[in-house]
Structures are given as C-alpha cells and as structure tokens.
Amino acid sequence: MTITDHDLAQLTAPAAETEPKTIEKVSIVISKGSLEGVYPGLIMANGARMEGIETNVFFTFFGLDAITRKRQAHIKVATVGNPGMHLPTVVGAIPGMSWAATKMMARKMEKLDIPPVPEFVEMIADSGAGIYGCQATVDMFGLRDEDFVPQVTGVLTVGEFYELAAGGEIVFT
Amino acid sequence: MTTATLSGTTVDVDAEGFLTDPAEWTEELAAAIGRENGIPELTPRHWQVVNYMRTTYLDTGQAPSIRSLGKQSGVPIKELYALFPKGPAKLAAKIGGIPKPRGCI
Numbered sequence: 101m102t103i104t105d106h107d108l109a110q111l112t113a114p115a116a117e118t119e120p121k122t123i124e125k126v127s128i129v130i131s132k133g134s135l136e137g138v139y140p141g142l143i144m145a146n147g148a149r150m151e152g153i154e155t156n157v158f159f160t161f162f163g164l165d166a167i168t169r170k171r172q173a174h175i176k177v178a179t180v181g182n183p184g185m186h187l188p189t190v191v192g193a194i195p196g197m198s199w200a201a202t203k204m205m206a207r208k209m210e211k212l213d214i215p216p217v218p219e220f221v222e223m224i225a226d227s228g229a230g231i232y233g234c235q236a237t238v239d240m241f242g243l244r245d246e247d248f249v250p251q252v253t254g255v256l257t258v259g260e261f262y263e264l265a266a267g268g269e270i271v272f273t
Numbered sequence: 274m275t276t277a278t279l280s281g282t283t284v285d286v287d288a289e290g291f292l293t294d295p296a297e298w299t300e301e302l303a304a305a306i307g308r309e310n311g312i313p314e315l316t317p318r319h320w321q322v323v324n325y326m327r328t329t330y331l332d333t334g335q336a337p338s339i340r341s342l343g344k345q346s347g348v349p350i351k352e353l354y355a356l357f358p359k360g361p362a363k364l365a366a367k368i369g370g371i372p373k374p375r376g377c378i
Binding site for chain 1: 338339340341343349350351354358359360361362363376377378
C-alpha cells in the first residue's frame with residue numbers, strides 16, 4: 101500500500117473543532133411574493149431574534165412585496181401551480197380561490213398567534229433586525245423610497261448584502 | 274435532570290438552566306438567574322415582563338408568544354429586546370422559573 105499526498109494531508113490535518121457551536125448571526129433572503137413564500141422567512145427571522153441571534157432580512161424579487169406599502173397587506177396564497185394546496189389547477193384558477201385560501205390561512209395563523217405580514221415585519225424590525233430591499237429588483241420595478249414601509253433600513257446591492265452577511269449564515273427562501 | 278445552586282439554594286434545572294419545578298422559584302433566585310445571564314440588576318420593567326410570563330404560564334400552562342408579550346405585558350417589543358438582548362421570551366421565562374417556551378413565534 102502506498103501513502104498518497106492526500107492521505108498525508110488527512111493524517112496531519114488539525115483535529116476538527118470540538119467546541120459546541122452556536123449561530124450568532126443570520127441573513128435571511130426572502131425571494132417569493134406569495135404568502136407561503138414570505139412567511140417561512142419571516143418566522144425564521146423572528147425566531148432568530150428570539151434566540152438573541154443578530155438578524156438581517158433581505159427582500160428580493162417578488163419578496164419585495166412584503167415591504168412595499170401598497171402590496172404588503174395583500175399577499176396571497178398561490179392556489180395555482182402549487183401542488184402543496186392539493187387542488188386541481190382548474191379549481192385553483194376559479195376567481196376568488198386564492199382570496200378564500202388566504203382568508204382561511206389567516207384565520208389559522210391568528211389562532212397560532214402568527215401576525216399578519218405588516219405587523220410581522222414591524223415586529224421583526226422592532227426586535228432589532230435589519231430590513232433591506234434588493235437594489236436590482238428596486239431598479240427593475242422602478243420603485244422609490246416612498247414606496248417602502250417605514251421599517252426598511254435601506255436598499256442594498258448584492259455585494260453590499262454579502263458584506264453585511266459576513267461572518268454569519270445565509271438562509272435563502 | 275441536574276441541579277444548580279443559586280444564591281445559596283439548590284434547585285432542579287434542565288440542561289439549559291431552566292427550572293423544572295416553578296414552585297421552587299423565589300424572587301432572590303430570579304435575581305441570581307438574571308445575573309448569570311447578563312442582567313446585573315432586574316429593574317421594575319424587567320419584573321413587569323418576568324411576572325407577566327410567570328403568571329400567564331401558571332394560569333394557562335403555556336408561556337406567552339413574543340407577540341402577546343409585546344402587546345399584553347405593557348412593555349413593547351423594542352423595549353423587550355433592550356431589556357433582554359439575548360431573547361426576551363426565553364430569558365424572561367428562565368428568570369421567572371418556568372420552562373423554556375416552545376412556540377415558534
């Protein structure tokens with residue numbers, strides 16, 4: 101048997117760190133504009149702050165609706181092209197279906213004490229998390245500062261986002 | 274289960290230091306848990322949150338969510354995080370001698 105350089109490297113590598121690690125910082129990207137696209141990221145962001153984790157939330161593409169004044173309160177469940185709804189596409193496409201599904205979901209969430217999107221974003225901002233919009237999306241949709249809810253900390257380029265996320269975990273939703 | 278000795282009393286705690294029996298809690302113990310968790314002194318505002326957490330748990334069997342903590346404790350979310358930077362619900366539960374809240378919100 102011969103010992104390769106690879107084996108040698110493994111033998112001489114320092115032992116893996118055994119200290120128990122905790123997450124100290126997280127940056128959550130919310131890229132989808134449906135209810136089921138927005139909530140997971142919001143819940144993770146709020147949950148991170150509840151654990152004392154430094155948190156930034158970056159809204160990009162249709163996710164930006166969640167921090168846009170006119171759209172924030174009108175985020176809906178996708179009833180078409182969403183296999184998780186267990187609805188045939190033609191049924192999901194009936195006018196009012198998305199509205200009804202959203203109403204139903206909102207009721208269930210209220211029971212679990214999960215706030216509606218506007219209140220949730222405010223709560224997360226109040227908890228000390230940074231709320232950011234994506235520059236490329238802002239340019240593409242032609243949005244201006246006054247289109248955003250007051251909780252928005254700023255609009256960042258991708259590069260600035262990575263700078264901000266440095267030293268932490270990134271979660272893409 | 275393990276035990277911890279805080280301000281001269283030995284109590285049963287879980288792996289994360291939460292009291293397993295809320296009946297073993299005292300106000301002195303609360304102050305000691307606070308000190309161990311980065312809060313040198315519990316102010317009346319801290320107490321307001323801790324008491325609300327503890328009373329809600331003892332009344333309902335469940336710790337309140339951060340949302341209702343912000344709405345009903347009389348201390349708004351921003352201030353909650355200023356008072357308990359390492360997590361208001363978690364820390365107030367710990368100081369209040371009740372189990373760690375298990376809700377996601």
